[in-house]
């Protein structure tokens with residue numbers, strides 16, 4: 001009886017009976033409903049229904065065909081903005097966002113036009129957004145404006161080196177190598193002072209002693225009189241310690257590239273993901289952020305803000321959700337919708353060591369179930385302000401999963417930049433990125449030579 005009723009209903013639906021089609025949808029037979037509705041695109045009412053289904057199912061390209069070839073009035077400005085964006089019609093999308101008029105839509109429109117290389121129009125929209133944006137979110141609009149001005153040559157671009165210089169300011173002020181090596185007499189006092197400064201910069205006492213000993217020997221060997229004659233040798237000693245840790249981030253490859261981020265609370269994982277997302281989106285990649293840190297709702301919200309700032313998409317669940325299930329959903333979406341880059345944020349509560357290790361392994365296994373070769377990078381994020389103390393933390397993460405590199409954050413806020421020496425030696429992991437500030441562009445590759453040159457300039 002039931003079976004008969006069902007097929008009767010389907011028969012009516014097949015003939016374009018709206019209530020029968022609605023009933024199919026209600027029963028979850030959405031694909032069937034879509035298949036039927038596609039034969040009735042000329043019927044205004046059914047076309048509207050088909051459009052709704054396309055939108056709900058995320059079939060933007062089909063929705064796009066409907067509004068382009070049948071009826072532009074099917075979609076609201078907001079829907080059109082989304083559809084055009086998804087099919088890569090950046091200018092059209094921007095036009096629709098601009099119509100909405102609120103600051104976030106204006107910003108979005110500006111970013112899209114910028115991506116479409118229409119700098120002047122992008123600036124105009126962003127300037128409009130700037131007039132409406134609440135004070136605490138102002139930076140989100142100011143940053144792209146500054147960037148566009150840089151690209152247009154209207155303002156001087158801040159170089160990597162300048163940012164690194166700012167980033168190492170605190171460590172430099174604490175050690176003042178410049179003064180020590182400014183032609184002072186070579187004597188015991190000099191070596192003692194140098195050793196103390198090296199320790200203050202957190203290079204570790206053993207390394208400090210080793211470096212000073214080597215300098216002493218060199219001074220005797222070459223009968224040197226003033227400290228400036230030791231500068232190059234000192235640089236070389238430091239460089240010897242850190243150059244083997246220099247490595248660059250593996251860039252996104254064809255297909256989906258997954259980056260997994262580990263690290264204790266507050267080390268800078270979410271911020272680093274945000275900065276990288278910003279870079280990848282600017283390079284034209286589709287980026288998916290994954291809120292795998294479900295421990296605090298604030299952590300999820302923070303990643304959400306970064307997704308908006310950078311123009312990436314996000315997969316998130318409620319606070320307390322199983323992180324591996326968030327990752328599962330993200331991997332499904334990421335592979336089905338062919339995102340280029342998937343970046344996974346995780347929680348790092350060290351006081352629960354065993355559960356933490358289990359959780360991280362579970363996340364890794366979920367990734368591998370979808371993409372056996374991934375993650376391309378598993379990055380351990382360490383906070384430079386706690387210097388050498390981060391080494392112990394790092395070991396727990398290394399025990400959990402295979403770490404491919406370190407991101408050393410907050411160098412700008414730290415006088416312990418020297419900790420990079422013991423970090424490099426004891427963890428035997430390459431340093432792939434360094435964080436030198438809170439801005440979108442304050443993340444850079446680790447260039448050992450530039451690092452040492454800056455520290456000693």
Ligand SMILES: Nc1nc2c(ncn2[C@@H]2O[C@H](COP(=O)(O)OP(=O)(O)OP(=O)(O)O)[C@@H](O)[C@H]2O)c(=O)[nH]1
Nearest residue numbers: 265266267268269270271299409410435436437438
């Ligand atoms: N000055 C400076 N601050 C940074 C840098 N990287 C991160 N921060 C700041 O450090 C704080 C913590 O960063 P998050 O990205 O929230 O750290 P997290 O690892 O995600 O922390 P939880 O989500 O609490 O586990 C934030 O206030 C960031 O703005 C950096 O390179 N320089």
Ligand SMILES: [Mg+2]
Nearest residue numbers: 269270293299
């Ligand atoms: Mg976080």
